[in-house]
Amino acid sequence: xxxALSLDLRVRVLAAVHAGATHREAAERFxxxxxxxxxxxxxxxEQGDARPKALGGDRRSKRIEACHEIVMAALGPDGDATIExxxxxxxxQGLSFGFGTIQRFFARHDITRxxxxxxxxxxxxxxxxxxxxxxxxxxxxxxxSACSSSTKPGRQPTWRAVMVxxxxxxxxxxxxxxxxGKRRPSSER
Numbered sequence: 001x002x003x004a005l006s007l008d009l010r011v012r013v014l015a016a017v018h019a020g021a022t023h024r025e026a027a028e029r030f031x032x033x034x035x036x037x038x039x040x041x042x043x044x045x046e047q048g049d050a051r052p053k054a055l056g057g058d059r060r061s062k063r064i065e066a067c068h069e070i071v072m073a074a075l076g077p078d079g080d081a082t083i084e085x086x087x088x089x090x091x092x093q094g095l096s097f098g099f100g101t102i103q104r105f106f107a108r109h110d111i112t113r114x115x116x117x118x119x120x121x122x123x124x125x126x127x128x129x130x131x132x133x134x135x136x137x138x139x140x141x142x143x144x145s146a147c148s149s150s151t152k153p154g155r156q157p158t159w160r161a162v163m164v165x166x167x168x169x170x171x172x173x174x175x176x177x178x179x180x181g182k183r184r185p186s187s188e189r
Contacts, residue, residue: 005032005052007052064101067095070093074093079111
């Protein structure tokens with residue numbers, strides 16, 4: 001994220017402007033843009049100094065937070081309305097919020113969207129290690145952390161296949177390469 005230029009630099013640039021330099025001259029002299037000089041000058045006129053505004057943070061959540069009671073009522077009596085159902089209900093009342101806005105609202109207020117209860121542990125065979133918690137990644141029957149089911153390491157090559165590749169790479173000749181796919185007589189085995 002960007003960082004605001006120092007107040008000291010802003011004061012020096014504005015002092016040069018007050019001394020008679022144009023915005024472009026002051027910007028060239030101090031290595032800033034002419035638009036920044038104009039914004040700093042406007043800010044100095046409006047608020048008395050050229051201090052930067054706060055950077056970052058959430059600037060839009062106050063709109064949905066102002067409607068907290070209405071949003072909670074749209075959640076339904078059982079608290080099981082989907083986000084799209086809530087959006088339709090709120091739109092009927094003249095309020096329009098995005099899907100992500102409602103998700104972040106739920107996260108801030110610790111409202112979970114899980115629909116089904118946790119399942120019981122398997123009595124036939126344990127699926128978790130003794131030291132693993134429910135929902136942890138330490139499941140003993142899961143794939144390795146570096147592999148997914150489609151990228152598991154394949155079978156190791158057999159000794160004979162490795163030797164064929166090595167001989168081919170060393171340039172043993174075309175006669176050998178032509179014999180690769182043929183069966184050998186029982187006397188050569």
